[in-house]
Amino acid sequence: MTCHGDDNKLSLDSIRDSLIRQEDTIIFNLIERIKFPTNPTLYKQPSSFNISGFSGSLFQYLFQETEALQSKVGRYISPEENPFFPNNLPDSIIPPTKCTPVLHSAAESVNVNEKILDVYINQMLPLFCTEADDIGNLATTAACDIQLLQALSRRIHYGKFVAEVKFRDCTDEYKQFILAQDRDALMKLLTFEAVEEMVKKRVAKKAGVFGQEVTLNDSAKEVKGKVDPSLVSRLYDEWIMPLTKLVEVEYLLRRLD
Numbered sequence: 296m297t298c299h300g301d302d303n304k305l306s307l308d309s310i311r312d313s314l315i316r317q318e319d320t321i322i323f324n325l326i327e328r329i330k331f332p333t334n335p336t337l338y339k340q341p342s343s344f345n346i347s348g349f350s351g352s353l354f355q356y357l358f359q360e361t362e363a364l365q366s367k368v369g370r371y372i373s374p375e376e377n378p379f380f381p382n383n384l385p386d387s388i389i390p391p392t393k394c395t396p397v398l399h400s401a402a403e404s405v406n407v408n409e410k411i412l413d414v415y416i417n418q419m420l421p422l423f424c425t426e427a428d429d430i431g432n433l434a435t436t437a438a439c440d441i442q443l444l445q446a447l448s449r450r451i452h453y454g455k456f457v458a459e460v461k462f463r464d465c466t467d468e469y470k471q472f473i474l475a476q477d478r479d480a481l482m483k484l485l486t487f488e489a490v491e492e493m494v495k496k497r498v499a500k501k502a503g504v505f506g507q508e509v510t511l512n513d514s515a516k517e518v519k520g521k522v523d524p525s526l527v528s529r530l531y532d533e534w535i536m537p538l539t540k541l542v543e544v545e546y547l548l549r550r551l552d
């Protein structure tokens with residue numbers, strides 16, 4: 296994890312630049328995941344496969360084991376990373392970094408990964424993937440899921456950094472609504488519709504560019520891209536940005552604790 300430099304360099308522009316760069320990661324991981332069908336067998340609880348001592352789905356098993364291994368090598372030392380299965384994670388063998396904490400200590404209690412996982416399995420996958428099982432590629436499909444879910448989680452929980460900067464820039468305005476525990480007022484104050492419109496347009500454009508088939512035959516006819524740009528824009532509009540703002544509100548409500 297890179298330190299966010301000294302606090303003076305922390306700005307809304309620098310945070311937004313990171314969100315823009317994270318669009319690439321999300322779109323490329325989405326393109327990789329939708330190579331496979333929904334693979335409902337992966338997420339069926341309890342699993343139709345015999346996983347000794349485990350009652351969840353095959354996907355939960357794979358994801359929990361992956362997070363446990365990543366936790367051992369320090370993934371969750373970074374305030375940018377939030378686990379999907381935070382209970383009983385093993386300690387890191389890597390010592391904590393010497394970065395000056397940017398976020399309020401209450402940031403650790405803001406985790407919307409349960410919502411992210413629910414939306415992902417029940418709404419996103421059926422929207423982007425064909426409904427079928429591909430039993431021969433369960434592990435590869437799950438690996439794509441984990442990469443994409445961690446990219447989505449990192450982006451959505453970046454809302455903590457956005458909220459911290461907005462709080463520092465307009466402390467008095469935010470303080471009055473935090474003390475009143477006024478969620479609606481906080482949501483209104485932190486929302487920038489013009490920025491959201493640019494995000495939706497930019498991710499659609501990126502999806503079109505990143506999803507292109509590249510050939511050496513210049514006369515080849517235009518083929519359908521790997522991912523529907525309008526669906527990527529909808530992903531941001533209906534889930535990613537609202538969940539990011541939810542993280543912002545939840546963080547702000549705890550900012551004066």
Ligand SMILES: C=C(O[C@@H]1C=C(C(=O)O)C=C[C@H]1O)C(=O)O
Pocket residue numbers: 311314457485486487488490491494535536537539540
């Ligand atoms: C992330 C921000 O806060 C809100 C959420 C946005 C998003 O999720 O992309 C964009 C603008 C704001 O409505 C921001 O102001 O940049």
